[in-house]
Structures are given as C-alpha cells and as structure tokens.
Amino acid sequence: MKNLLFLVVFALLGISSAFSQDAEKDVKKADKLVGLYLLDTKTGKDKLLEAKSLIDAASKDATVAEMYKTYLVKGKVYNELAAMDNANLIINPKHKLTYDDAGIVSFESLEKALQKAVKAYEKKDALSIMQELSQYLNNFGSVLYSTSGSNSAGYLNAAKNFEGVLKINQLLKDGGQKQILETSDDMNRQKYIVAVCAKAGKSEEMSIKYFEELEASNYNDSTNAGAVVYESLYNYYSGKDEAKADNYLAKGRAKFPSESNLLFAEINSFIKKGKLSDLIDKLLLAMKKEPNNPSIVSTIANVYDNLSQKEYELGNVAKGDELQKESFNYYDKVLEMDPNNAAALYSKGAMYYNRAALVSKEVNQFANDYSAAGTKKYEAKKAEMTALFDKALPFLEKADEIEPNDINTLVALKEIYAKKGMFDKSNAAKVRLEKLKSK
Numbered sequence: 018m019k020n021l022l023f024l025v026v027f028a029l030l031g032i033s034s035a036f037s038q039d040a041e042k043d044v045k046k047a048d049k050l051v052g053l054y055l056l057d058t059k060t061g062k063d064k065l066l067e068a069k070s071l072i073d074a075a076s077k078d079a080t081v082a083e084m085y086k087t088y089l090v091k092g093k094v095y096n097e098l099a100a101m102d103n104a105n106l107i108i109n110p111k112h113k114l115t116y117d118d119a120g121i122v123s124f125e126s127l128e129k130a131l132q133k134a135v136k137a138y139e140k141k142d143a144l145s146i147m148q149e150l151s152q153y154l155n156n157f158g159s160v161l162y163s164t165s166g167s168n169s170a171g172y173l174n175a176a177k178n179f180e181g182v183l184k185i186n187q188l189l190k191d192g193g194q195k196q197i198l199e200t201s202d203d204m205n206r207q208k209y210i211v212a213v214c215a216k217a218g219k220s221e222e223m224s225i226k227y228f229e230e231l232e233a234s235n236y237n238d239s240t241n242a243g244a245v246v247y248e249s250l251y252n253y254y255s256g257k258d259e260a261k262a263d264n265y266l267a268k269g270r271a272k273f274p275s276e277s278n279l280l281f282a283e284i285n286s287f288i289k290k291g292k293l294s295d296l297i298d299k300l301l302l303a304m305k306k307e308p309n310n311p312s313i314v315s316t317i318a319n320v321y322d323n324l325s326q327k328e329y330e331l332g333n334v335a336k337g338d339e340l341q342k343e344s345f346n347y348y349d350k351v352l353e354m355d356p357n358n359a360a361a362l363y364s365k366g367a368m369y370y371n372r373a374a375l376v377s378k379e380v381n382q383f384a385n386d387y388s389a390a391g392t393k394k395y396e397a398k399k400a401e402m403t404a405l406f407d408k409a410l411p412f413l414e415k416a417d418e419i420e421p422n423d424i425n426t427l428v429a430l431k432e433i434y435a436k437k438g439m440f441d442k443s444n445a446a447k448v449r450l451e452k453l454k455s456k
Contacts, residue, residue, distance in 0.1 A: 040078035047071040048090045051097060058101075065101070068094050085139060088130035089146075095123035096146050099153040106156060117161065117174060120154040124181045131188065144192050147185045151197045154181040162214055173218025179211045180223070205236045209246075216249060225253050232265070237272075244269060244276040251282055262286075277306055284316070293320050311354045315361055318347035322368055329375050341368060359419040363426050366412030370429050373405035377436075406433045424453055 050068035054061040072091045081087050099119040105112040127143045127150070134140040158178035165171030186198045186207075198204045212227035228249050237243030247269025254262035266286060269279045280303050287296040300317045307313055321344035328337035345368070351361040380402055383395035410433055417426050427450045434443035 040075045040081040043071040043075040044081055044084070044087050044090050047075065047094060048086075051090070051093050054097060062101070065094070065097055069098065083133070085130055085133035085135070088126045088133060089139075089143060092123050092127035092130055092143065092146055092150075095119045095126065096150050096153070099123055099150065099157070103153045103156055106160065114157060114160060117157065120150060120157050121174075121177050121181060123150050124154065124185065128184070128188070131192075140192060144189060144194050147188060148194065148197070151182050151185045154178045154185070158182075158210070158214070162217075165217070169217065169219045171218075172214050173220050176211050176214035176218050176220065176223060179207060179214060183207050183211065201234070205231055205234055206238070209236065209238075209242055212249070213245070221253060224249065228253075232268075241273060241276060244273040244279055247273070248276075248278050248282055251279075255286075275306075277303070280306070288316075288320075293323055296320055309354065311351045311358060311361075314347050314354070315351045315358070315364070318344045318351065318361070319364065321347065322364065325368075326371060329372070341372070344368060357419055359416045359423070362412045362416035362419070363423065366409040366416060367425075367429060369405050369409035370413070370433065373402050373409065373436075376402040376405060403437070406436055409433060421449075422453060424450065427453070 047068040050064045050071070054065040054068065068090075072087070072094050076082055076087055076091055095116075096119075098116045102112070102114050102116055102119065105115075124147065127147050131140055131143040134143060155178070158175045161171050161175035161178065165175065182197060183204070186196050186204070189196050198207055208227040208231055212224045212231065215224035215227070228246050231243075231246045232250060235243075236246060247265050250265040251262050251269065254265065256262075263286070266279070266283060269276075270283055273279055280299065284296065284299050284303060287293070287299060297317070297320060300313065300320065303313050304310070304317065321340050325337045325340035325344060328334075328340060345365065348361050348365045348368075351358050352365075355361070376398055380395065380398045383391050383398060386392070386395065409429070413426055413430050413433070416423065417430060420426065427446050431443050431446035431450065434440070434446060
C-alpha cells in the first residue's frame, strides 16, 4: 500500500512538472509568435491572436505566473493588440476599439515585469515598450471619452487609460529614461484630464486625488480649469467635511470671482446654512451675470419672501411689508420672462395667502368681542383678510391650470374657497387632493 501511495505522489509530481514545462513553453512560444507577427503585421494577425490565447492561459499557471518573462510577454502581446487598434483609428477615426482594455492590461503587465526585473536590460526592455504604449493609452482615452455618452463605465475606462500615461511617465523618470510629459504644465494637464474623466466615471477616489494635487500646484489654464478644480473639491467635501468644503469654496471664489458655477455654489451654500440676509448681494451679482435666467430671479424673490415671513412672525409688519414688496417685484420679473412659470405664480399667490393667514389670527382674536369697538375691528380685519385671499386666488388658480397635480397649490385653493364660502369649489379641490395623496 505504501508503495502505491508513493507511486501516486510521484505521478502527481510528474503531472505538475509537465504543466509547468508546458506553461513555460507557451510563454516562449507566445513571445516567438509576437516576433513573427511583427515581421508581417498585415497578414500575421492570426499569430498575434494565438500568442494572446497562449499567454492568457499561461499567465494563470501558478508556476510561471510570477515570472518576469511571463509579465513581459503579456505586456508585449497586449501592446501589439493596442497598436493594431491604434492603426485602425488612424485609418478610420470612427473605428470602434476591438480591445478597449488592451492598453491597460499591457501597462499593468509591464509594470509587474519591471518590479520583477533584476538585470538592467530587463528593466530597459519593459520601459521601452511602455514608452510606445503611452501614445496608445492617450489615444484610447480620447476615443473612450468622446464615445461614452451617458456610460459612466466608459468614462472610467478613459480615466484609467489617461492615468496609465501619468504612471508610465513616473516610471520612465525613475528609470532615468526620457519622459513623455516633459514639463509640470504637461503633467498637470494630464492630471486634469484624468480627474475630469474619473469624475464622469463616478470614481470619486480617483478624481479627488488628482483634483487635490492640482489645487496644491495652483493649476489653471486658458479655460479657467482651476475653477472646475475648486468647484469639484467643494462639491465632494460638502456634507463630508464642511470646514474643508468652505475653505475650497472661499479659495475658488477669491481666485475666480467671475466664474458663475462657483458663485452659484456659494449661493447654494448660503441657502443651505440659512444665511438668507447675507445672500442678497450674491444673488444680485448672479443676476447681473445671467439677467435672463428666471431661476436666479425667482431665488431672489424667494429669499425676500422668507425674510418677510420672519419679520411678520416677529410682529415687524412694516419691515415685513417692505421685504414682501421686493419679493413681489422679483416675482413680477420672473413672470415677465415667463408668464406661465407655475412656481412663480404659486409663490406670489402663496405670499398673499400667508399674509392673509396671519391676519386671520387677528380676526379670531376679535371674534368673541361683541362690543362696538371689537365688532368694528373684527369687520376691518376680516375685510383685510378677504382682500388678501382675493389677491392670492388668481395666481393660485393659474398655477393650478399649468400644474394641476401640485398638492401645495390645491391645499391653498381649498382653504381660500372655504374662507370665501365657495364650498363647491372647496370640496372639489378636497376630492382632487385625496386622489393625489392616495396614489
């Protein structure tokens, strides 16, 4: 029995050794096939594809997977696949990449080969192929970026190709070879491209890494790309690290005071923090930049509206009226630009409605005062309330015509109709509300 066991063990060792020898032979054969392909690239495609099949299988064999030669040959094979696609792109710029990951696979293989290299010529061989590969990575990045549309995976692939150029450049520098990106401007431009692609590819980790490096080097170009850097950093840290977000926003606004996106980011920051009274100047500046943008004017109106409501709640009626007048003026500007702007129509109607609601509290105060003076005050306040509801009604009704499924508009209409004794309309609004809420 023992002899039988030894025989089995030896047999298994023999099989393992055979697999090892076969894998090594396949690596060598793949290398030879790449060489033959390069002698005749026009008719030797089959040789390259056979080399790909051999090296893909061999690189999974544990006995050769970690060898310098395996990584180098795989890098060679995939570099030539990338070269093939690149040649087709030169002939036909609309060519669809056959191996859109070839450049990345080649780089990752060559990078590992470089780590495994011992002799100087081994390192030189890997770096030499990388230098050629860098142009393919850049070209593929451009193709993937321009054809990704709404496909985030495509943008991420573009980012990885562009990032490969950055990594190759550093490896060439470390190896004492001629760099691809010769100046700091070249480096930063490449980092910016990677960051933008990674952002579109929804890889926050990659994009923020490069945006932070760009911010640290004070990067900018003729298109004010620096503003995008600060805007991206602000948006990323907003909600994660408010102090950091505010710092990036403040720096960006100081460096790029005329950039609208940063201004709007600042406006949104003020709104989020409830700093309404500090916001008006920012909004007026935004309106000067985009005078025909109804959303900006509507925001100004809304801020004045919120400020007026606060004053009314504090009992400062005169100040509330002053701020409400400003709000009305800006909502009127919105409606001049867009007479069917449902949000502006609702907001203007809601302002009258809210003012009437405040007056209704005073009406209730005098409701049980049956003295002559109390009755007089009651009637006066009731008339004031009714007049405000009358002013609110046409704006709310028009808003309802434009957006008939808006719950807030229906709630206001139901209440106004009830206050005015228009119970049929109030009930109809109630029925519509119940249907909307049941959906």
